[in-house]
Amino acid sequence: MIYRENGQFKTSYAKDQQVFPIAQDRIAIALLLLFAVVGIPLLVQDDYLYRAIFIPFLILALAALGLNILVGYCGQISLGTGAFMAVGAYAAYNLFVRIPGMQMLAAVLLGGLFAMLAGVLFGIPSLRIKGLYLAVATLAAQFFWDWAFLRIKWFTNNSSSGSVSVGDLSVLGLPIVTPVQRYWFCLAVLIVFALLAKNLVRSHIGREWMAIRDMDVAASVIGIRPVYAKLTAFAVSSFIVGVAGALWGFVHLGSWEPAAFSIDRSFQLLFMVIIGGLGSIMGSFFGAAFIVVLPIFLNQFLPWLGSLVGVTINTAAIAHSEFMIFGALIVFFLIVEPHGLARLWSIGKEKMRLWPFPH
Secondary structure, rough: EEEEEEEEEEEEHHHHHHHHHHHHHHHHHHHHHHHHHHHHHHHHHHHHHHHHHHHHHHHHHHHHHEEEEEEEOOOOOOOOOOHHHHHHHHHHHHHHOOOOOOOOOHHHHHHHHHHHHHHHHHHHHHHHHOOHHHHHHHHHHHHHHHHHHOOOOHHHHOOOOOOOOOOEEEOOOOOOOOOOHHHHHHHHHHHHHHHHHHHHOOOOHHHHHHHHHHHHHHHHOOOHHHHHHHHHHHHHHHHHHHHHHHHHHHHHHHHHHHHOEEEEEEEEHHHHHHHHOOOHHHHHHHHHHHHHHHHHHHHHHHHHHHHHHHOOOOOOHHHHHHHHHHHHHHHHHHHHHOHHHHHHHHHHHHHHHHHOOOO
């Protein structure tokens, strides 16, 4: 851009460098969404891929998105995400089976509302404690809800086996039966919540969350209310996580028990956020994709690699290798690149924009 300053003509590329990358990113996101909505159902006909990869990825990405709001944007450590997923799932189940004519979509959203109430209740200690102590408080929520759903039979509609199941799913009269229909439904929910989260973190409440994350004392000095900021972060995060838990039970599993939302699920979601990128909407997608695809890749790659060298690798060795790789990657990203795969993706995009003329 050419402009005049003090009688001299000067050239500035700052505005162009800001506008064109944003436009390119929007075009790329639009094309990616078009491929996800139309391309994948046309190209993928195998039901196993939907059940094992696409549907779990969409739901876990939604749960990681909710956790990232709390941990990445507000800086509040949580180890009870699996419990809030369970609250959303069991609340939606009880609403669905106990209220005649209850729609599945309404039950899922109300399940998220109950998870929000539980998140705010257990988020109250965050007003006084933080760091490791807050992590222990949220861990107590995990153990409490695990015990409640396992011992209190009312939550499972007095099921003798302790497991619950749902069927005949439909949304606005449209059946949600086939894997493709379930995939489209989860994709629509994820797109809506991702757009809401993206706009929310750009708003004034999002800036308050990030101020509390960076330095809560300085944030309170300039007029930000820590009580309001922390509790709203817990509320929004728990609501999204609760919706993801309801989708995990209704759409992905169909029949589940409390072990489906154990502490392993909480750690899995925390790994997604760390590896994908703290404080990044895109990082939630990267982390979920990595966590979902890596076990499937190792199940195929490690036996093949062992056959090349004449070593038999059993399933136990593969499971242990997953934990070792996850642990090594978490240490790597925390030390080398705390912003995770999202930051590496951003660096790669910048280099490709300047290539082959980096000057």
